[in-house]
Amino acid sequence: MCIHSPWFTLPPSPAADGAIPLMPASRKEDPFSPHDDDTEQYTDIGTALSLCDGDNAIHHLASLRYFGVSATPLTSEGLKKLLGRLQSLRHLAIYLNYAKEFRTIGCLGELKHLARVTVHTCPSITSLHGIECSTSLTEINLTSCINLSSITSLVTLPTLRSLRINGCAAVAPSPFMEAILYSPPASSSSDEGETNRRALQRLSYLQLSELDNNCDNLSALRFLPLLTALDLHLTATDNNAVVVIAKNCVHLQALSLAECFVISEIEPLAALPYLSHLLLRNTTISDASLRRFCEGVPPSLRVLDISECDDITDCCCVTSIETLTRINAQGTRVTAESVYELVKDTVTMDNTPRTMGVSLETVDLRGCTQLKNISSLFAGRR
Known part of the structure; x- marks a missing residue:
């Protein structure tokens, strides 16, 4: 038996009255375990393109909801073009991308239905700028993106419930905490309306692990009411x-x-x-x-x-x-x-x-x- 695990299964969605959700019985055994209720099958890029050719391939891509890219030299521009065909996408996983031109995933913010993102071992990523435009992301997994240094773009995501930053050694968590600490309160008025409320109001799981930099300003956690x-x-x-x-x-x-x-x-x-x-x-x-x-x-x-x-x-x-x-x-x-x-x-x-x-x-x-x-x-x- 090994109780320690750096993973977590999401608690239920926040109650309508804002009450703190309790972990369901099925997840109390190990709240740091991977998702055990996610049975969707990811389609990788090779499978998607081999299923059909020409216009049929484009039509197939447009209907995909779960998509994975592994060990593929995809550039940031290539990802943007690909995502232009994946307007129904809900879950995206990118693994082992060592392409030097793959520096950002900010274009994910343009997908209206994208809920879950996993990016694992993509060492060239340095920026998340643009991802803050998303209004649908509920879970973000960033693992071993060793040159990513700033995650402050994630603070304004209104629907985010789970954020895992693991092994991204260059990430400086203190600016992230400061952004939470000094974000506008929920009662403030703004031309941006609802999107300008206090940051990360729905966040229930936060992982900041295997980082080289100190995590100061942890007092900002008091502004995460559902954590x-x-x-x-x-x-x-x-x-x-x-x-x-x-x-x-x-x-x-x-x-x-x-x-x-x-x-x-x-x-x-x-x-x-x-x-x-x-x-x-x-x-x-x-x-x-x-x-x-x-x-x-x-x-x-x-x-x-x-x-x-x-x-x-x-x-x-x-x-x-x-x-x-x-x-x-x-x-x-x-x-x-x-x-x-x-x-x-x-x-x-x-x-x-x-x-x-x-x-x-x-x-x-x-x-x-x-x-x-x-x-x-x-x-x-x-």
């Missing part, structure tokens, strides 16, 4: 940022701080009342900081990942979290005595569940080198 999941794994997020997140993201249900190596204190996160999934893989939290967190943790926490945290030797304090169903302590230095205290009231030696104790269903202890004598602690126990 329920935040993924900052493998960034320079520190203890001060943890305090800011706890103060400004009161509706968070899922938070990944995995591989944020300098984080050592998580007690402020206990103030998040709806938190159900917390991923802390490979951070520097200690037994003491984990204990302080568990003393005030909200009654909603179900999944806790503390794997590869070298300073963790005692995890029995999590027994105070009555709602916890999964804990990943893989690769930690937890002792046999600690594990015994964790599971002794949960199951018997023949794996028969007990009715008392925490509601743990899964405990991952792979790679825990201090558990050599654990069998002796359970010897003869029924």
